[in-house]
Amino acid sequence: MTIHQLSSQQIQPHIENAETIFNAAQPVSNLLSLQPRLASALARFCPQNRQHFDPRFMLIKSSESHLLFSLYHQAVKRVLPSDNDLVGYTYHINNNKIILRKSQNRQENFGTNDNCLYAQWFDSEMLFGCVRHPEGEEIKLQTGLVHNANGGILILGLRTLLNKPELWFKLKSMVIKGEFNWLSGDDNTPLPYNVPSLPLDLRIMLIGDRLSLSDLQEFDPEFYQSSLYAEFENELLWKSDHELATWAGYLKFIQQSQQLPELTSSAYFPILKAAVRHTEDQQYLPLSPDWIYGLLTNAAQLAVDKIDQHCIEQALQQKQWRESYLIDRFKHEIFSNMITIDTQGEIIGQINGLSVIEYPGYPHAIGQPARLSGLVHFGDGEFIDIERKSELAGNLHSKGMMIMQAFITAEFALYNQLPFSVSLVFEQSYNEIDGDSASLAGLCVLISALAMQPIDQQVAVTGSVDQFGHVQAIGGVNEKIESFFAVCQHRGLTGQQGVIIPSANQSHLCLNDDIVMAVTNKQFHIWTVEHVAEALYLLTGIPYKDNNHALNLYHMVQSRIQQALLQDKRPTSNHWLTRLFKR
CATH class of the missing domain: 1.10.8.60 (Helicase, Ruva Protein; domain 3)
Structure with missing residues (x-):
């Protein structure tokens, strides 16, 4: 077996020389110092010597926050050539006649004032400017972001462009053509005066999350072929x-x-x-x-x-x-026995599973113990998932239940239909549930009910299983463990309580100080397992399948199945109708 009981050092990060490392560290130079892929893409997007075939669009998968935009702006400014040599064009207006001329110096450039600008939110006027003609006065051309950054880079939030697709297609067309065409605020009304088009040399960086990028790809799939793509890596x-x-x-x-x-x-x-x-x-x-x-x-x-x-x-x-109001409410319901969670004794066909709940608008997942029960009775082999039957379960939950059924059928070599029907349910669950992290607990409950061997209620379980019984990693492991520990701590730690988690989740542990202290004092335990057999041994104290032991769960289940099959085939010779026809 590969059961491991974790020590206090294994359930949190352990760094002996953290302070020494911090004192010796020097500040990095910019946001992209730890983003080699993104830095490489940016260097390609901002070469020192530009060519006409260099990309004009860059997509960055990233969150859209003001802080990130400002740091992107700083990073771009570091790699861009100096903007002192920016030259452009200027408009001369006389008696409402507008003439475009090449400017002689930067001070005369129309709108251009920086080689890199950014905006999270904008509208048509902020982006493209507008033509104003106050009554009795001459025409005025109001600049937009595209004019102010002409010759450089404009960093924009993708979410705003997706909310106003017409802005995106107009901007894309102008950048590709290299020409800015003045537009009327009303698409149905042309400009009253002819305003010459402005040569445009602009590069666009679009910042958006995965969902925004997906939406962009959906309504403009060809765009990805001509743009540079990179991702901000959220973890080191x-x-x-x-x-x-x-x-x-x-x-x-x-x-x-x-x-x-x-x-x-x-x-x-x-x-x-x-x-x-x-x-x-x-x-x-x-x-x-x-x-x-x-x-x-x-x-x-x-x-x-x-x-x-x-x-x-x-x-x-x-x-x-x-942020703990909802968590405290859940704890109170368990502490006051409104939600039943047993932490003492042994019960056949009942286990403490561990789940996480996500509420809309709440910033964290909430861990909560959940009582999972299973009943086995004579029947036609149906696996009844009550959550699914009542339409309270999602597809992933149903997938986990079907994997459990496949394991039982294959493990016990059932050539005939299972002579039992099985029902599984999360007790006192009134909301929709999803995910397969309860499949290990469900399989343990099922085998407990078939073998008629009780499960220790002092131990909680989380993990998913595959069709071969191997235990797989799950999410929210810290919240799950802490939720069960809080119940045990409230009722009094016995030194026998603990949780079973997948071995693959050991590196995800970072538990609070109360649990670290309890594990150190051997008042609470955390075990890691790789197969359902190991979890069953911890829960029942009986080996699942061990030829060296006459008593094991596998033989118990097989024996019960065979007895049920024989009883089902046994002739009913004592029935009064049988005796009547024999005469």
């Missing part, structure tokens, strides 16, 4: 102290660029722990400037001079408290 793979030092330099860059108080070395470890918690993986650290900025600004409000360990920990605690 951490393999050695070198990556930790680089990430520390990234923290210092965000802190300095946003003029936040200086970080002390003692703040580094609690930031690291919060970072692992955010990525849900001990091997990855977040690169999201918004997450780092949010954490540091909350801590800065508590700092006297510098941000230290106390500031970070207090900021995290206050944030957790502010």
Whole structure:
């Protein structure tokens, strides 16, 4: 067996020399220092010597936040050639006659004032400018973003363009043609005066998330063939102290660029722990400037001079408290026995599963124990998923139930129909559920009911299984463990309580200090398993399939199935009708 009981060092990131690494780290130069792919694409988009065939559009998969836009702007300005040599054109207006001429110096350029501008939100007038003709006055040409950035790069939010597709197609056409055509505010009314077209030398960077990029690809699929694509990588793979030092330099860059108080070395470890918690993986650290900025600004409000360990920990605690109303409500329902969760004794066909609930508008998934029960009775082999029957289950949940059925059929070599019917249900579940993370718990319940062996209610289970019984990784493992621990802690830790998780989820653990202390004191346990047989042994104390033991769950289930099949085939010779016909 590959059952492992985890130590306190294994359920949180463990770095002995964090403060030394932080002190030696130097701030990185810009946002793209940890984005080699994106930096390479940007260098291709902004060459020192431009050619007519260089791409004019660049797509970046990224969140659309003001902070990120400003950091993108800084990064682009670093690689662009100096804008001192920008030359362009100028309009001369006399008696409502408009003439376009090439400008002699930058001061005369029409609208051009920077080689890189950005905007998250904009409308037609902000983007393209407009032609104004006040009564009794001469025509006035009002500049837009395309004029102000002519000769350089314009960074735009993709979400706004998708909300106004006509702006996108007009902008795309003008950039490709290299010519800006003045437009009327009303498409049905032409301009009253002839305004000469303005030569346009503009490159466009579009910033959008995965959904926005998908929408763009749907209604303009050809665009992807002629544009440069790159992604902002939200996480940094951490393999050695070198990556930790680089990430520390990234923290210092965000802190300095946003003029936040200086970080002390003692703040580094609690930031690291919060970072692992955010990525849900001990091997990855977040690169999201918004997450780092949010954490540091909350801590800065508590700092006297510098941000230290106390500031970070207090900021995290206050944030957790502010956002914990729904979590406290769930706990109260369990503590007051409105939701039944057994944490003592042994019961046949009942197990404590672990789930997470996501509420619209709530920023986090909420962990919640869930009582899963299964009943086995004589029948025609039907697997009754009550959640599915009542239309409260999604497709992934149904997939998990069907995998369980396939495992049972193959494992016990059932050439005939299973002589039992099985019903599975999440007790006291009144909302829609989805996901396959309960399939391990469901399979354990099913085998417990078939073997008629009880399950220890002091242990909770999460994990999905494949058709061969191998346990697979799931999401929200920290929230799931903490939710069951909170129930056990409220009722009193016995030293026998714990959770079973997939081995693949061990690297995702970053649990709170209460659990770390309980695991250290052997008051609470966390086991990792790779196969359903290992989980069943922990839950029942009986091996699942072991030839060295006469007593095992596999033989118990086989024996019960064979007895049921024989009983079903046995002639009913004692029936009074049978005796009557024999006469």
